[in-house]
Amino acid sequence: MEFSIKSGSPEKLRTGAIVVGVFESRKLSATAAALDAASKGRIADIVGSGDMEGKAGGTLLLHKLPGVAADRVLLVGLGREKDFGLKEFRDAVAASMRALKDTGAADAVVALAETAPRKLGVIGALRQAALIALDVSYRYEAPGQGRKAPDKTGLGALAFTLPKKTDAGKAESALAQGAAIGRGMSLTKTLGNLPANVCTPTYLAEQAVALGHSHGIAVTVLDRPELEELGMGSFLSVSDGSRQPPKFITMEYRGGKKSDAPIVLVGKGITFDTGGISLKPGEGMDEMKYDMCGAASVLGTFQALAEMKLPLNVVGLIPTTENMPGGKATRPGDVVKSMSGQTIEILNTDAEGRLILCDALTYAERYDPACVVDIATLTGACIIALGHVTSGLMANDDALADELLAAGQNAWDRAWRMPIWDDYQDQLKSNFADMGNIGGRPAGSITAACFLARFAKKYKWAHLDIAGTAWKSGKDKGGTGRPVPLLTHFLLDRAGKL
Ligand code: BES
Ligand code: MN
Ligand code: ZN
Numbered sequence: 001m002e003f004s005i006k007s008g009s010p011e012k013l014r015t016g017a018i019v020v021g022v023f024e025s026r027k028l029s030a031t032a033a034a035l036d037a038a039s040k041g042r043i044a045d046i047v048g049s050g051d052m053e054g055k056a057g058g059t060l061l062l063h064k065l066p067g068v069a070a071d072r073v074l075l076v077g078l079g080r081e082k083d084f085g086l087k088e089f090r091d092a093v094a095a096s097m098r099a100l101k102d103t104g105a106a107d108a109v110v111a112l113a114e115t116a117p118r119k120l121g122v123i124g125a126l127r128q129a130a131l132i133a134l135d136v137s138y139r140y141e142a143p144g145q146g147r148k149a150p151d152k153t154g155l156g157a158l159a160f161t162l163p164k165k166t167d168a169g170k171a172e173s174a175l176a177q178g179a180a181i182g183r184g185m186s187l188t189k190t191l192g193n194l195p196a197n198v199c200t201p202t203y204l205a206e207q208a209v210a211l212g213h214s215h216g217i218a219v220t221v222l223d224r225p226e227l228e229e230l231g232m233g234s235f236l237s238v239s240d241g242s243r244q245p246p247k248f249i250t251m252e253y254r255g256g257k258k259s260d261a262p263i264v265l266v267g268k269g270i271t272f273d274t275g276g277i278s279l280k281p282g283e284g285m286d287e288m289k290y291d292m293c294g295a296a297s298v299l300g301t302f303q304a305l306a307e308m309k310l311p312l313n314v315v316g317l318i319p320t321t322e323n324m325p326g327g328k329a330t331r332p333g334d335v336v337k338s339m340s341g342q343t344i345e346i347l348n349t350d351a352e353g354r355l356i357l358c359d360a361l362t363y364a365e366r367y368d369p370a371c372v373v374d375i376a377t378l379t380g381a382c383i384i385a386l387g388h389v390t391s392g393l394m395a396n397d398d399a400l401a402d403e404l405l406a407a408g409q410n411a412w413d414r415a416w417r418m419p420i421w422d423d424y425q426d427q428l429k430s431n432f433a434d435m436g437n438i439g440g441r442p443a444g445s446i447t448a449a450c451f452l453a454r455f456a457k458k459y460k461w462a463h464l465d466i467a468g469t470a471w472k473s474g475k476d477k478g479g480t481g482r483p484v485p486l487l488t489h490f491l492l493d494r495a496g497k498l
Contacts, residue, residue: 001133001134001137001155001156001157001158001179002156002157002158003130003133003157003158003159003160003175003176003178003179004157004158004159004160004175005160005161005162005168005171005172005175006109006159006160006161007161007162009034009038010031010034010035010038010109010111010161011034011035011038011039011068011069012069013069013070013109014069014070015069015070015071015105015107015108015109016070016071016072016103016104016106016107016108016155017061017070017071017072017073017074017100017103017105017108018031018035018068018070018072018073018074018108018109018110018111019074019076019096019100019108019109019110019111019112020032020035020073020074020076020111020112021075021076021077021078021092021115022047022052022054022075022076022077022078023054023078023079023080023084024053024054024055024056024077024078024079024080024081025053025054026047026048026052026053026054027054027081028043028044028047029078029112029114029115030114030163031111031114031161032075032111035065035068035073038067038068039065039067039068040066040067042062042065042066043065043073043075046062046075047075052075052077053077054077054078054079055077055079056077056078056079056088056091056092057077057091057092057095058076058077059074059075059076059077059095059098059099060074060075061073061074061075061099061103062075070109071105072103072105074096074099074100074108076092076095076096076112077092077095078115084115084117085117085119085120086117086119086120086128086412087412088117089112089115089116089117089120089125089128090128090132090412092112092115093112093128093129093132093133094132094135094136096110096112097132097133097136097137097155098136100155101136101137101154101155105155106154106155106156106157107156107157107158108155108157108158108159109158109159109160109161110129110158110159110160110161111160111161112160113125113126113129113160113161113163113166113171114161114163116163122162122163122166122171123166123167123170123171123174124174124410126160126171126174126175126178127174127175127177127178127181128178128412129160129175129178130158130174130176130177130178130179130181130182131178131179131181131182131185131485132182133155133158133182134178134179134182134183135182135185135186135481137154137155138185138186138189138481140189140190140193140478141190142190142193142194142195142198160175173497176307176308177488177492177497180303180304180307180308180488181304181484181485181488183303183304183307184300184301184302184303184304184305184307184481184484184488185300185480185481185482185484185485186300186481187296187299187300187303188293188296188297188299188300188479188481188484189478189479189480189481190479191207191292191293191295191296191299191300191479192290192292192293192470192478192479193478193479194289195289196271196272196288196289196322199271199289200244200271200322201239201244201245201246201247201269201271201320201322202244202245202247203271204247204249204269204271204292204295204318204320205221205247205249205320207299208221208249208251208299208316208318209221211251211299211302211303211306212251215302215303215306215307216253216306217251217252217253217302217306218251218253218254219249219251219252220249220250221248221249221250222247222248222249222250223245223246223247224236224239224245224246226248227246227248230339230359231337231338231339231341232248232319232338232339232359232363233336233337233338233339233359234337234338234339234344234355234356234358235248235319235321235339235356235358235359235360237330237334237336237355238270238276238321238323238349238352238355238356239322240326240328240330241276241277241322241323241325241326241327241328241330241349242321242322242324242326243324243326244271244322244324246319246320246321247318247320247321248317248318248319248320248363249269249295249316249317249318249320250315250316250317250318251298251302251315251316251317251318252313252314252315252316253302253305253306253312253313253314253315253316254313255305255306255309255310255311255312255313255314256311256312256313257313260313260370261313261367261368261369261370262312262313262314262315262367262369262370263312263313263314263315263369263370263371263372263373263491263494264315264316264317264367264371264372264373265302265314265315265316265317265372265373265374265375265487266294266298266316266318266319266357266360266361266364266372266373266374266375267294267295267296267297267298267299267316267317267318267374267375267376268291268292268293268294268295268319268353268357268374268375268376268377268378269292269294269295269318269319269320269321269356270288270291270292270320270321270322270323270353270356271289271291271292271320271321271322272288272289272291272322272323272324273288273291273322273352273353274322274323274324274325275323275325275349275350276323276324276325276329276330276349276350277325277329277330277331277332277349278332278348278349278350279325279350280350284473287471287473290377290470290471290479291323291353291377293377293466293470293471293479294374294375294376294377294464294466294470295318295320296479297375297466297470297481297482297483297484297487298316298317298318298375299316299318300481300484301316301484301487301488301491302314302316304484305488305491308488308492308497310491310492310495310497311495312491312494312495314491315364315367315369317360317363317364318360319356319357319359319360321356323349323350323352329349330346330349331346331349332346332347332348332349333345333346333347334346335432335433336355338358338362338455339358339359339362339363340358340359340362340454342434342435342454342455343433343435344358344430344433344434344435344436344437345430345431345432345433345435345436346436346437347430347436347437347438348437348438351437351438351448353376353377353378353379353448354378354437354448354451354452355437357374357376357452357455358451358452358454358455359455360374361374361452361455361456361461362455364459365458365459369459369460370460371397371400371459371460371461372456372459372460372461372462373400373404373462373463373464373487373490374452374461374462374463375464375466375483375487376464376466376467377465377466377467377470378445378448378449378463378465378466378467379392379444379445379448379465379467380444380467381441381443381444381445381448382444382445382465382467382468383467383468384444385418385445386468388468388469388472389414389468389469390414390415390416390468390469391408391413391414391415391416391464391465391466391468391482391483391486392415392416392418392445392449392463392464392465392466392467392468393405393415393416393417393418393462393463393464394417394418394419394420394445394446394449394453394462394463394465395417395420395460395461395462395463396420396453396456396457396460396461396462397460397461397462399460400460400461400462401417401462403490403493403494404462404464404486404490405417406493407486407487407489407490407493408483408486408489410489410493410498411486411488411489412485413469413482413483413484413485413486413489415464415483415486418445418446418449419446420446420449420450420453424443424446424447424450425450425454427439427440427442427443427447427450428447428450428451435451435454437451439451448465449463449465464486466482466483469482469483470482470483
């Protein structure tokens, strides 16, 4: 989808559809009022008839309004003006995009930036609008896997009108940023949605290499012998039960000064989590193909980062493997040695995410990072605590935690912090190694993070548990692209580009 800025009298714009807002109850936005005047009161008439009260989420499609050059006018309800915030703005854009999907319009002009809530601002509103347009229009298309292409060609171009006094240059770059984030989310969704027989560790590594070539990112892939050499005994123990070879992907984006310490993003890349010998129950196990969504969000964020050409140095680390119950699989009770030298008694082979992440966290030390953020579909307990709305956030640094929380709030991809106080560390005690890999049922997300914290002592570190937010179950089953918006807003802010 192409994004652009359009200026000129709204009634004269030649386009498949023009989208204008109506507040509850029946208050026309500035552009809606202009179209109303041009059509000699037709919009006020229709609104007055009770067909469009301005309720949030409602839409009404009008054809060939006299005096208006656009083929269609889409009225979208904005709800009560005094309640109109970031969520309401997003919902209005999403509702417009869904309504346009069902029309034959090949392009549209959106006049909603003028109603941007104050906290978001026009520039923030444009960034969000572009991102949402791509989010709503996403379709899963697997390479070579079939699934019919849509009959309708859909919206190919979307233009936005600007309220007076908006800096056109900033508006253009906000649209470009939103589009880059939207495309990054779409890559993340597709990698998550691909079945595990296609999206193997090798496939993920190939995708990373391809992204590196197309976007100027230095990518290297380490194989088992090199990982053995590095002493990644914890990571490798997870892959022992699988026929698929493990891969350790490193990505280096160098947009900053040579001397700038890099931000390191670490993504959990379990391409399928059966639980291993501690086998998971069968129901819904297909969804464990999404257990590489942390890795996918790192790839999506890197794509966006490179497209936005942010002046930062960012490193991506992806340990990727399957967790399978093969003949060489780890048994409960086995003790493994991590790259850090600390030993781990594996009490449950289904707590494998932390086992692959801990070695990646140790590997991260060599970059002398400004900070490290890991992203993982780590615990079912996080879904119990926060549901599917909010990602869990744990950190050993308050300022970093606050930055990430704010990024999530700005992007509407929110996280909530949980404590990792030392008191919880007792739950990881083992009689046979430095630690066990599970901490029992109480505070399952916290003890998982406490495990990781033992490997992240040398730098500022935060952990995002995205088990509840990375994908949706049920009839809309699929990847969500989260937390790419949070991560990209965090990076935009660090780059001074927000
Ligand atoms: N990948 C799962 C976590 C998960 C579960 C994500 C459900 C999304 C939905 C992780 O590897 C896992 O199995 N965690 C265990 C940990 C337990 C054995 C301590 C869990 O949450 O049950
Ligand atoms: Mn597991
Ligand atoms: Zn897992």
